Amino acid sequence: MNMGPESESQGEFESLDSCDERILSVINELHHRDDPIPSDLNARVQFVLELEAELDARVARVSRSSELVLTRGDAELAVGQGDPATVTFDCESVTVMVTPRPSALKERRLDGWIGPEGIYEVELRSTDGSKRASTDESGRFVLEGLPEGQLFQLVIRPHEALQREGLPAVVVTPAVQL
Template sequence: MTKDTAAEPLDALDEEILAALRELYSRADPCPADLVDRVGFALTVRQLHAEVAQLTDQYVPTRGLGTPTEARTISFSTDELGIMLTVTHAGRDRSRLDGWLTWGGAVVQVTSADGSVRETTADDDGRFVLDELPRGQTRLLVSNEGSRPVVTPGFTI
């Protein structure tokens, strides 16, 4: 008759078997590198009852004459809001973000890769600028009185 060990505490052999299973699954079906960011984004959207803007266009112009700078234009949209961003690299690890919204006077919150949050208010024409943003994964939250907040998916600056 075999002994039922289900109720006994884990021993060294159990730990070894579990470690081997963990290694097997890590190789066969690894966790996506951006899973934590995607879960955090989903929770933010749910908590804010926000609308998610869709990426509609991404354009990287060629370098022109004069000082070589690389700029990139990114557009997002919802049924109520259009967002156009120009990202310009400003040094080794910093970027400048020039933005235009179809909502003049909206509050724009930028969450950077390092977790820092910067906030500004667009002018009456919907224009805003943020300098010295750290490069990496970035997300915008746009709020305007009387409308649901809009959040963009993460994008890299």
């Protein structure tokens, strides 16, 4: 590549001039306006670090549910088109499906099902603290009074009988937002 006279004078180590500073200032303003740092970023990071420090658990992954279709009578309705979105988490031996629903002003209710069927202790952890529920024998649970828009993570503890059948002692889901 042959460098002409104009590119030779534009070294990569030249100091910034006023035009460069104006361009950088505009870029900085755009970032602050259109993509600000979340106000609760520190709380989110601390939440995840505390959980990782406390638990030696199997981490479930989010199953892609975009292919799921709900059927209501003869009409089909894709998830996320009017009905509450259902999120499914799974690891080797446990599947957790949750559906957030509005319950009160700026609050959510979380309906959940865990498979295989059995008794589980469910802990929902958020930056506001934690809430607990137990499943019925079919693996169904409900958590109510959850703040809308809150980042949460589920910690699932199977009953001892299920652990004897090979289920892990603790399963934790990735953090998702209500």
